[in-house]
Amino acid sequence: MKQKRVLSGVQPTGALHLGNWLGAIKNWVDLQHQHDTFFCVVDLHAITVPQDVKTLSENTLSTAAMYIACGIDPKKSSIFIQSHISAHCELCWILNCLTPINWMERMIQFKEKALKQGDNVSIGLFDYPVLMAADILLYQPDLVPVGEDQKQHLELARNIAQQRINSRFGKDKENLLKIPDALIMKQGAKVMSLNDGRNKMSKSDPNANSRITLLDPPDLILKKIKKAKTDQFIGLEFNNPDRPEADNLLNIYSILSNKSKEASYEECKEMGWGMFKPLLAELVIDSLKPIQSQYKELMDDKEGLGNIIKSGNEKANEISSLTLQKIKDAIGLINKL
Ligand code: TYM
Numbered sequence: 001m002k003q004k005r006v007l008s009g010v011q012p013t014g015a016l017h018l019g020n021w022l023g024a025i026k027n028w029v030d031l032q033h034q035h036d037t038f039f040c041v042v043d044l045h046a047i048t049v050p051q052d053v054k055t056l057s058e059n060t061l062s063t064a065a066m067y068i069a070c071g072i073d074p075k076k077s078s079i080f081i082q083s084h085i086s087a088h089c090e091l092c093w094i095l096n097c098l099t100p101i102n103w104m105e106r107m108i109q110f111k112e113k114a115l116k117q118g119d120n121v122s123i124g125l126f127d128y129p130v131l132m133a134a135d136i137l138l139y140q141p142d143l144v145p146v147g148e149d150q151k152q153h154l155e156l157a158r159n160i161a162q163q164r165i166n167s168r169f170g171k172d173k174e175n176l177l178k179i180p181d182a183l184i185m186k187q188g189a190k191v192m193s194l195n196d197g198r199n200k201m202s203k204s205d206p207n208a209n210s211r212i213t214l215l216d217p218p219d220l221i222l223k224k225i226k227k228a229k230t231d232q233f234i235g236l237e238f239n240n241p242d243r244p245e246a247d248n249l250l251n252i253y254s255i256l257s258n259k260s261k262e263a264s265y266e267e268c269k270e271m272g273w274g275m276f277k278p279l280l281a282e283l284v285i286d287s288l289k290p291i292q293s294q295y296k297e298l299m300d301d302k303e304g305l306g307n308i309i310k311s312g313n314e315k316a317n318e319i320s321s322l323t324l325q326k327i328k329d330a331i332g333l334i335n336k337l
Contacts, residue, residue, distance in 0.1 A: 009040035015213035022188035023147030133157035197244025
């Protein structure tokens with residue numbers, strides 16, 4: 001049977017955090033054993049908001065290294081950099097010309113991010129979901145593993161592919177583009193901020209104590225968890241709408257300890273915060289230890305990392321250029337003479 005293809009990506013906008021890992025990358029690691037997997041560092045998405053030049057290039061390499069440190073095996077998966085594959089921008093332009101503005105005006109993440117940018121909102125930020133659609137559709141994937149917050153963007157990509165490309169340009173009901181499915185984890189799809197269990201953990205939160213990054217040293221992890229918002233109740237529990245922090249931290253505990261939700265609840269239902277927090281901190285520290293030491297080794301061998309990316313880029317280029325040519329032909333852009 002033909003392997004299903006999987007494509008996903010993370011923006012290199014800062015150290016990856018527990019949400020990126022538990023909501024997306026952890027899922028990628030499992031998928032790579034049975035699927036044809038492509039993981040992109042989406043640097044062109046990062047520049048939709050202002051970035052420091054040096055930090056962006058460092059973050060791009062370190063995000064690729066972090067994929068591998070989290071368990072992405074370069075022998076099984078292609079790891080590549082978005083800006084190295086020009087087909088992303090080319091298809092984005094074509095899709096721009098086919099996507100109605102009012103579809104874009106509904107994008108919740110744009111509205112949230114635009115608010116933070118004040119007067120400095122770029123066209124790129126508005127267009128971000130179309131670039132994401134291009135990222136995805138170029139690889140004709142079956143599955144796109146992402147966190148809950150990307151659901152709307154995935155829906156847009158599906159609508160563009162179906163309504164604007166396949167149904168308009170596909171001859172004899174031919175599907176020019178595959179309609180991919182979002183793959184969202186049952187647990188971990190929305191890891192919440194440590195400061196406020198009603199907001200998601202985010203790289204752009206100005207308060208660094210709101211997130212645990214995958215590179216935080218043990219003492220900092222302990223400090224952040226000790227400072228995390230709590231409530232006046234004793235005992236951890238899931239799904240109590242008045243206790244989002246308890247739900248979030250118990251969820252993290254359950255995922256990292258590989259214990260079911262029921263078992264985690266049984267274990268922690270009578271624990272006070274003073275007992276639970278050090279237990280959680282130790283678990284997070286132990287879970288991140290192997291990732292951090294592998295990350296360090298990878299970053300100490302930039303040449304090796306560069307070779308991994310080069311070979312990922314080659315594979316990405318092969319597949320994406322075929323799709324791009326197919327779409328160009330279908331819409332009437334003539335081939336080079
Ligand atoms: P980004 O860089 O914001 O996040 C990368 C992945 O992490 C997930 N995620 C979370 N999951 C659970 N809890 C959280 N608190 C949390 N925060 C982030 C995101 O859902 C995502 O899966 N637009 C994308 C990047 C992108 C992309 C793509 C993804 C560009 N092109 C093509 C898939 C396919 C983004 O900004 O992710």
